[in-house]
Amino acid sequence: MKAQSKTGSDSGVTLCPNCETGSMEAFYEVKGIPVHSVLLMPSRDHAVDYPKRDLKLGFCPSCGFISNTVFDPTVHEYSTSCEESQGFSPTFNAFAKSLAKRWVDQYDLSGKSVLEIGCGKGEFLALMVEYGMARGIGIDPAFIPERLDTPVASKLEFIQDLYDERYTHLEADVVCCRHTLEHISPTSEFMRKVRKTIGDRPDTLLLFELPDVYRVLKEPAFWDIYYEHCSYFTTGSLARLFRRHGFDPLELDLEYDDQYIVIAGKPTSGTPVPMLEGEDDLESxxxxxxxxxxxxxxxxxxxxxxxxxxxxxxxxxxxxxxxxxxxxxxxxxxxxxxxxxxxxxxxxxxxxxxxxxxxxxxxxxxxxxxxxxxxxxxxxxxxxxxxxxxxxxxxxxxxxxx
Ligand SMILES: [Zn+2]
Structure with a gap:
């Protein structure tokens, strides 16, 4: 089944899945790209015959969201054959370490608990605990227990599954989500689940990291557009998503050579929080x-x-x-x-x-x-x-x- 918009794909109008009010306007198309670009192929034949779909990027002028409007979520097979880990590069490792350390220090997370949605192989979750957090729960279908080597293993728990309604009961002081939201098509629906997970704990901290599409558009880094990434954010569209779902952005930065957006947020206290630098970007x-x-x-x-x-x-x-x-x-x-x-x-x-x-x-x-x-x-x-x-x-x- 093809992904269908609420207004129906026949009309050619696709409702924005991020703000659920605007309409997506198409501006870029690539036909027949492999539906996975991180899965390992055992032979050249497997690789060449791998399932392909089209990508058609649309832009929502209301909220600034960009997504593949013909994305077909049914082709996804996130599993342990997923080799998404960048953990073998010293440069990436150094970045992940400094981010984990900064978050733990800056938000005083020592002794607290963290839930990581889309934890991959669990390296980052382990780092947060190594730097002082008390315990961590990671959810990811691609988690492989034997691949994780950390002295804090006894303080970690992993659920080898996709995050959905069944896991909104999990409690933690911090909800972390790195390089995951860009794989989720109904982003608004996802944020509602996260909000449900947090429930009435107003001190819960949200820490997200994902690619910045503004740089991709500007360069234009077309190699950063691929099938698994159905959802593309800028600092502004991400902050607006946070605010729409009842979270005040506390931090909005570009890191890793300006490739990634790092955002922190908390359930809103009711008092309006001033706009952060980078939020007002819709026009640009x-x-x-x-x-x-x-x-x-x-x-x-x-x-x-x-x-x-x-x-x-x-x-x-x-x-x-x-x-x-x-x-x-x-x-x-x-x-x-x-x-x-x-x-x-x-x-x-x-x-x-x-x-x-x-x-x-x-x-x-x-x-x-x-x-x-x-x-x-x-x-x-x-x-x-x-x-x-x-x-x-x-x-x-x-x-x-x-
Ligand atoms: Zn929108």
């Missing part, structure tokens, strides 16, 4: 949405001409980073033989294949033998880290960060 987001199609067309053209030129000259091109950005980059540009293979530092990905295009994923060590002329780097945040690794192997390829 609307303008960027308007500019996006032409910006995307130009950038796509520029990447294709660069890559095709190198390929025609017989150069070996590899992509560094085998995650969702890579899958989106390869499929959106329709790349095939131009790219030799993909490298990733996560050993669980080695020997597997990229869904959609079927490129092999190998360890960076293989570059010693199959020396690249050009490395397309999927996340500029890792430029220093990757540069050092290439140097260490005596390699000096042309590095093109996206």
């Amino acid at each position: 987001v609307s303008a960027e949405v308007g500019r996006f199609p032409e910006k995307f067309r130009k950038l796509k053209e520029s990447w294709l001409s660069k890559i095709n030129e190198l390929h025609s000259a017989g150069k070996r091109i590899v992509v560094w980073g085998g995650g969702s950005k890579c899958v989106s980059f390869l499929t959106t540009l329709g790349l095939g033989e131009q790219i030799d293979f993909v490298v990733d530092i996560n050993p669980h990905k080695h020997g597997k294949f990229v869904p959609g295009t079927g490129h092999a994923v190998r360890s960076p060590e293989t570059l010693r033998q199959d020396r690249p002329d050009c490395v397309i780097l999927m996340n500029p945040v890792y430029e220093k880290e990757v540069g050092e690794q290439l140097d260490g192997m005596g390699l000096n390829p042309l590095v093109l960060p996206v």
Whole structure:
């Protein structure tokens, strides 16, 4: 069954699932992209034959929300074969550690309890407890007990499931939700569940982190748009969602090279809380949405001409980073033989294949033998880290960060 709006998809009008009042206006479309970009494929055939769907981004002028208006939630199979963890990168680890520590210190969370919705492999939940929180409950269908290595294991509890009505009774001082809301299509409905979980405990703290789409629109970072991410927020649209559901935003920041929005909130006390910096963005987001199609067309053209030129000259091109950005980059540009293979530092990905295009994923060590002329780097945040690794192997390829 296709995702249907309340007004019906036949009319061509899609009601905004975030504010439930505005209508979504389409502005970007990619046909036939793999429905998962973090699942590991055991063979090239599996990878190429992987189920595909369309993506059609719409913008709600009322609340600033962006979402895939033809998203089909029934194709999702979030499970333990999900390799979404970025925990193998020292850069990402350092960021997660500093965020966990800052949150525990800043909000005085020592001795308190935390519920993490969409805890992935549980690394962040463990960090919060390692930094002083008393105990943690994590919910995620992709949780794998044997993968978590922490001295605070006895203070952690995990539920290997999707968060829904059955879990709104769970109590905690903090509700944490990182890199999860962007996977949820009915965001308003989700926030109602969170509000229900919190009940009449007005001191409960909400800590959310998710990608910022404003940067994606502006760059335009089309590789950050992929099927699993059906919902896209800016600082303003996220803060407005919090306020609409009875939460006062306490903190609204951009972190990790401005890629992620970090927001903290509390159930409203009734006294109006002043607007935070970044909340009043509806006009500027609307303008960027308007500019996006032409910006995307130009950038796509520029990447294709660069890559095709190198390929025609017989150069070996590899992509560094085998995650969702890579899958989106390869499929959106329709790349095939131009790219030799993909490298990733996560050993669980080695020997597997990229869904959609079927490129092999190998360890960076293989570059010693199959020396690249050009490395397309999927996340500029890792430029220093990757540069050092290439140097260490005596390699000096042309590095093109996206
Ligand atoms: Zn809306």
